[in-house]
Amino acid sequence: MQAYAIAKAVRISPYKVRQVLPLIRGKKVGDAMMVLRYTPKKAARLVEKVLKSAVANAEFNFGMDVEKLKVVEAKADQGPSMKRFRPASMGRAHAYVHRTSHITVTVAE
Template sequence: MEARATAKTLRIQPRKARLVLDLIRGKDVVEAAAICKFLPNKGGEMVGAVLKSAVANAVNNHEMNEDALYVKECYANEGATMKRFMPRAKGSASPINKRTSHITVVVAEKE
């Protein structure tokens, strides 16, 4: 049995979110939450919120034991990209891509 949570269109690049997800993959939920809480970057805060939601889904919807949960899998896919332009010299413009992520965290009980 597993429970999942997904946050869509978060304003963080998938590449930066994956750095945090690689740190918590396979860890206990308590340890993963502690890692997310004390990371200095924005990704830690966002991934921590999705992890908290996945744990809540497991406890409330699937009646799992919170102490036996671990992060089974977690990944960040690319969401919609907001395209903007910045003025440059001689009347030209250069593109700016503001990328978004879909972050998914799956938790399961230890056997």
């Protein structure tokens, strides 16, 4: 049995989140929480929040034992991009994009 949690349209690029995810894949939930707590990146805080949600889903929806849970899958997909324009010289405008992520964490016994 697997339980998962998804955070959608999080205001951080998937590239930055993917730097943190290999640190927790395949680890026990307690070890993964410890690693994320001491990782000095914004993405670590966001992934920790999703991991806590996945553990809560496993415990309350499926009755799984929290001590036996492992992180089976952790991924970050591209979310919707917010397109904005900044004024430039000589009446022009330069486009830039705010990228967002969909962070998914799956846990299982």
